[in-house]
Amino acid sequence: MEHLIIADVRSLNRNGKSTGHYFTLAENYLNMFIGKCKIEIAGGPIYKTKFDGFMQLKYDTYVNENIIKTKYKVIHNCFELFHKAQNDIIILQCNAVATVFFALMLYYKPLNIYMIQYNTFSIDSTLKRFIYRVIKNKLKGILCPNDEIGRAYGVPYCVVPDYCVTQKEYSCLPKELTGKKYDYGIVGIITRDKGTVEVAKKLVNSDCSAIIAGRPVDNDIKQELLNVCSKSSNITLVLGYISDEDYDKYIRQSKYCILNYSDAYSKHSSGVVFDTIYRGTPVVGRKCRSLDFIEDNGLGIVYEDIDSCDFKEIVNRNADEAYLNNIREFMRRQLAASGEILDFVKERNHENNI
Numbered sequence: 001m002e003h004l005i006i007a008d009v010r011s012l013n014r015n016g017k018s019t020g021h022y023f024t025l026a027e028n029y030l031n032m033f034i035g036k037c038k039i040e041i042a043g044g045p046i047y048k049t050k051f052d053g054f055m056q057l058k059y060d061t062y063v064n065e066n067i068i069k070t071k072y073k074v075i076h077n078c079f080e081l082f083h084k085a086q087n088d089i090i091i092l093q094c095n096a097v098a099t100v101f102f103a104l105m106l107y108y109k110p111l112n113i114y115m116i117q118y119n120t121f122s123i124d125s126t127l128k129r130f131i132y133r134v135i136k137n138k139l140k141g142i143l144c145p146n147d148e149i150g151r152a153y154g155v156p157y158c159v160v161p162d163y164c165v166t167q168k169e170y171s172c173l174p175k176e177l178t179g180k181k182y183d184y185g186i187v188g189i190i191t192r193d194k195g196t197v198e199v200a201k202k203l204v205n206s207d208c209s210a211i212i213a214g215r216p217v218d219n220d221i222k223q224e225l226l227n228v229c230s231k232s233s234n235i236t237l238v239l240g241y242i243s244d245e246d247y248d249k250y251i252r253q254s255k256y257c258i259l260n261y262s263d264a265y266s267k268h269s270s271g272v273v274f275d276t277i278y279r280g281t282p283v284v285g286r287k288c289r290s291l292d293f294i295e296d297n298g299l300g301i302v303y304e305d306i307d308s309c310d311f312k313e314i315v316n317r318n319a320d321e322a323y324l325n326n327i328r329e330f331m332r333r334q335l336a337a338s339g340e341i342l343d344f345v346k347e348r349n350h351e352n353n354i
Contacts, residue, residue: 006030007043042057059074071099079107105135161274211250238250282299
């Protein structure tokens with residue numbers, strides 16, 4: 001294998017910043033494969049704010065942009081990427097998937113394409129399933145977080161976590177969980193399905209210190225949080241875009257991170273869970289599929305209902321060492337993921353005589 005490209009053909013630009021997990025995933029794959037194969041990042045001009053020497057695609061897309069214009073840009077970036085990649089191996093980030101399928105339908109040359117898929121939203125309608133059936137044979141494989149998603153796409157797949165552990169992350173795990181600034185952190189983009197308002201109501205004026213940091217997706221959620229916490233002495237609010245550095249800092253400053261996902265959100269795969277665990281911070285969250293591995297591996301606490309969860313008792317359990325040891329062992333096992341991806345790609349390419 002000569003060259004692997006991790007590509008973001010949508011490259012969403014929000015006021016000069018990239019939000020979501022796209023930079024994080026690109027950097028994760030870059031760190032994971034350095035020294036194992038030639039690895040390159042591909043993305044729009046927004047990627048210049050984070051990476052040097054990447055494969056630049058022509059367009060970024062923008063929030064509230066005309067949808068036709070956005071789709072045109074994604075398709076143009078796809079064609080540019082396909083042309084530049086030649087026989088190289090492309091791993092497409094999970095972004096504008098239905099539009100990418102349409103671009104693949106229009107492109108006539110053979111490609112070495114793998115796609116990361118966290119859900120089945122791109123085949124959840126009759127039209128989407130029709131387009132997917134047309135291009136299905138152009139995909140060499142899928143990288144996904146579980147067998148259910150892999151089977152739904154009906155092509156060879158490899159089960160890997162949203163973010164794979166690198167040796168650097170494993171080496172940077174804290175030795176203990178003492179000296180934290182907050183008992184609880186709720187960090188990342190704030191949506192209704194993440195149950196952040198309910199967490200704020202539970203913790204407000206309690207004996208637990210907490211930070212809620214992230215960009216609310218709409219003004220209604222922002223105003224609710226401001227109203228709930230307006231007279232609170234124990235909750236710090238940081239509402240708005242937070243940098244990668246602050247995101248990292250707030251997670252590391254928290255003894256636990258709360259993920260109060262609703263049933264609707266639990267259908268998603270969640271990169272925030274891995275962001276939290278890989279920084280050595282245990283998770284406290286509502287029982288759902290995305291958090292099954294937290295309970296199975298002893299990486300935190302999973303509750304059935306937030307009203308019945310005693311957050312103060314959790315802080316006072318003195319189970320820090322056990323959680324950290326479990327996180328360390330879980331990450332040690334996950335170090336093999338990069339090898340599994342490479343083995344999967346090599347095997348698929350050999351089968352197709354590439």
